[in-house]
Amino acid sequence: MATIKDVAKEAGVHISTVSRTLGGAYYVEPSTRERVMQAVEKLGYKPNPIAKGLKEGRTRIIGYVVPRVNDSVFSQISQSISQACVERDYMVILCCTGEDTKIEADYYNRMKGKWVDGFIIGTANDDNRALLESLKAENIPVVLVTRSIENAFNAVLSDNVEGARQAAKHLIANGCKRILFLNGNLKLELCRERLKGYQQGLMDEGIPFDQSLVCNDIAMQWAGAISPVKGTVTPEQAVAHIVSQNIEFDAVLGITDAVAAGAMTTLKNHGITIPDQVKIMGMGDLEIASFTDPPLTTMHQSADTIGRRSVELLLEQIESRDFTAKTLEKLPFTLVVRETV
Amino acid sequence: MATIKDVAKEAGVHISTVSRTLGGAYYVEPSTRERVMQAVEKLGYKPNPIAKGLKEGRTRIIGYVVPRVNDSVFSQISQSISQACVERDYMVILCCTGEDTKIEADYYNRMKGKWVDGFIIGTANDDNRALLESLKAENIPVVLVTRSIENAFNAVLSDNVEGARQAAKHLIANGCKRILFLNGNLKLELCRERLKGYQQGLMDEGIPFDQSLVCNDIAMQWAGAISPVKGTVTPEQAVAHIVSQNIEFDAVLGITDAVAAGAMTTLKNHGITIPDQVKIMGMGDLEIASFTDPPLTTMHQSADTIGRRSVELLLEQIESRDFTAKTLEKLPFTLVVRETV
């Protein structure tokens, strides 16, 4: 690897001249510049970003923290984050925490300061809030994705209340009156919000809320992707339980597509026809939604936009060196009608 | 952020003493060590890995290059790579190329040398071979995942020939004689190998190979994940075409689960029953395989193992500074019988 020294020698100038030539913001004699550029070309010189970062106190690296990338939503978001960063000449350092707060704490400790210029974080829940607060206290730029914590942090996510509300209303508009809501862990603001939206949808249409139609703590991801999280129930188990209790319902709203798909499987196994006897909706619109039978009607979440906006927001802060802004961007869901409603 | 200087001042020693205390391999007076450790604790000091890397010429970062992370296989592999690296105190820098060789070339140029200690690469195809060769020529440790290029590079991947062969044989064992093989782009060694395995399976069982039962250039991923790749056909289109041509077949082997699932949808739309009239198999055993109706019989690929082994192999090379080893690890597929065969 050629260094700045090699280039300087090759061009017969001092290293600082090379640095200035490449830095752009200085005037160098055109003929000198020419020679330098030729040397750069010849040696295939690329400035060493580590040395640069050490000097400048900036690295053009961002830290990206998620529970797991093999989650349909995060894999989509990761993709768009990666692309957005490539375009802007930033690097992404990935950390999958598996929702383990210790691993996460460790990562922040190692990365903050000199390693990364800021973080994009997809792990926000009630457990790691203190961690996030301490990042903020140290003035480290942070953008949350997919999840938020009150209005305390920059975040870009889907409008969960509104999305769930529209889902409920779509179901009701199609004649449903008793909608089973398969929810995740209420530690996640996301789950609390979707629950709220579900309730609002009911209320909008004058349908009474029935607590026995809400199941919490459903595993939100495909079971194969993760070792089962304790305190969690598969959608299949939940639906089987509900059915065995003879609780009446004419629709299922899954907090994610995976949940809806799981529910669908169990329903079909019980000989319940979809959408005739029970209608189903998911939220997310990810891969499986198009492969279930019948294909799943769901609320489409713009994962790409979430990813792209999060890096825009973060880099804006980093580059302006202004960490005071607090933006909460809520992107709309859109209804995708397939065949389960 | 506390630096080594701050710690030295706090402990009343020279910075090199701090460095030695932390480095471990040197003897320092226990009382001194004690004071240093207390200062470290008090200040929450973490060595700056950038400075360290600059000095040592190593970064404990590995570059991870994939076409896209929002691909079921790669998202699984990424997850296990990330975990394996966390355990070993390495960082992962992610680059999604979108199969764009220019982006890829750029990334290597920027990263190699001082940025990363080595690469894990999931993009190998006939187009970027020169790029990979040049990495090798520069003595940069590389491990290929999921794909290989002859035996020219370290690689860990599934045994594609054997996997496809077993799939074909399983179909034949279940009475199939005319197996439609929906293949991807032959630029990928992976596709060439699976084709070969398919043919071997046929041969093993004395079934004649019929070229008209092979479709190449099928899009291997879920269409929603990516903008359609040109020169590519969806499995749905391919099957519709075959059916319209009245080509007879009693089974479909999809090069991936997504392909098999797409085929299944089209068949069902044509009123063909599965598995009665046509049996279906995929390869990979990823999320969608459990959600199709009927659930897909497929060859399970151990994505986790691929990820974990690839980092083990890479770090072995990096840490031994011996880049001459050439390991080609082929992991077995295992048959997962569900309901489409």
Add this chain to the structure above:
DNA sequence: GTGAAAGCGCTAACAT
């Protein structure tokens, strides 16, 4: 307009 030199945080060879 360009060269010299300091310094970013750290490690390792060399003194003491």
Add this chain to the structure above:
DNA sequence: ATGTTAGCGCTTTCAC
């Protein structure tokens, strides 16, 4: 056993 110092590759201030 510990302090001193050079140097990793780069940017930037200061001279000339």
